[in-house]
Amino acid sequence: MTALQVIFLATAAMILFSAWMVVTRRNLVHAALYLVLTLFGVAVLFVLLEATFLAVVQVLIYIGAIAILMIFAIMLTRRVASDDTVVANHNAGWAAMLAVLVFSSLVIIMGAWSQFTTFASPLTRPGVPSNELGQEIVAELGQSLVDPDAYVIPFEVASVLLLAALIGAIVVAWQKDK
Amino acid sequence: MLDNWLFIGLFVLIAAVFPATPILINYFIIPRKPNSIKQDTYECGVETVGETWVQFKVQYYIYALVFLIFDVETIFLYPWAVAFDQLAFFAVVEGVIFILILGAGLVYAWRKGALEWS
Numbered sequence: 071m072t073a074l075q076v077i078f079l080a081t082a083a084m085i086l087f088s089a090w091m092v093v094t095r096r097n098l099v100h101a102a103l104y105l106v107l108t109l110f111g112v113a114v115l116f117v118l119l120e121a122t123f124l125a126v127v128q129v130l131i132y133i134g135a136i137a138i139l140m141i142f143a144i145m146l147t148r149r150v151a152s153d154d155t156v157v158a159n160h161n162a163g164w165a166a167m168l169a170v171l172v173f174s175s176l177v178i179i180m181g182a183w184s185q186f187t188t189f190a191s192p193l194t195r196p197g198v199p200s201n202e203l204g205q206e207i208v209a210e211l212g213q214s215l216v217d218p219d220a221y222v223i224p225f226e227v228a229s230v231l232l233l234a235a236l237i238g239a240i241v242v243a244w245q246k247d248k
Numbered sequence: 249m250l251d252n253w254l255f256i257g258l259f260v261l262i263a264a265v266f267p268a269t270p271i272l273i274n275y276f277i278i279p280r281k282p283n284s285i286k287q288d289t290y291e292c293g294v295e296t297v298g299e300t301w302v303q304f305k306v307q308y309y310i311y312a313l314v315f316l317i318f319d320v321e322t323i324f325l326y327p328w329a330v331a332f333d334q335l336a337f338f339a340v341v342e343g344v345i346f347i348l349i350l351g352a353g354l355v356y357a358w359r360k361g362a363l364e365w366s
Contacts, residue, residue, distance in 0.1 A: 212331030
């Protein structure tokens with residue numbers, strides 16, 4: 071086994087463990103903290119796949135914002151944060167069956183692909199040293215985001231979309247008479 | 249490319265071990281002679297009344313939402329900032345326009361009084 075495989079297996083075990091803890095903890099704050107650990111494990115998986123930018127997005131958005139928002143929502147909701155919340159659900163058996171079904175059908179479908187059991191070789195590009203490749207890829211993404219021939223319209227539309235989301239969130243969440 | 253991440257991986261490991269070590273050492277060498285005063289949450293302070301899990305002020309949530317939006321903005325600006333020294337002038341201006349459009353949202357939140365504590 072190579073070092074990468076050892077790291078992958080350790081990360082996968084950590085993700086499974088913390089995901090299990092997320093759904094079994096009675097205290098929702100603890101569940102949210104385990105969710106952070108799960109999301110961090112996924113970020114490590116992105117790094118192992120050499121998807122540098124996605125790993126950064128995973129940490130910044132999912133851990134930095136989504137998980138924090140969830141912890142806020144838990145703290146803001148009366149009584150939910152206490153220990154006596156019942157997390158058991160009668161659909162656990164069905165959910166487990168569905169998860170097994172999805173996983174096995176994914177393995178069967180992807181197993182038909184001839185490259186399924188081969189390892190991806192590390193990313194390389196002629197003329198670029200391998201330790202500068204990550205920065206090169208992100209810089210190219212940045213250039214194409216503001217390039218008129220590429221994605222400048224979606225880039226600016228994304229800004230308007232975020233503006234609409236911000237104003238909408240304030241209108242919905244802010245009560246005047248309080 | 250993974251070699252660069254090796255340093256970050258090492259850093260994460262050290263960052264986990266560093267605070268864990270004094271806690272563990274403390275756990276092993278601590279003398280355990282508890283009494284009721286020592287077990288208090290605040291040995292010399294105001295006693296807590298009721299549960300610790302109380303409802304927080306809803307105002308915090310607005311801050312969390314505004315933070316979330318600007319966090320997503322950061323994701324868009326990050327590749328733009330990495331490519332900054334290779335960009336033409338108008339490309340830089342496009343990024344500035346991106347920031348200004350979202351700045352309008354901040355002005356809206358400010359004017360609406362959503363950022364104020366009342």
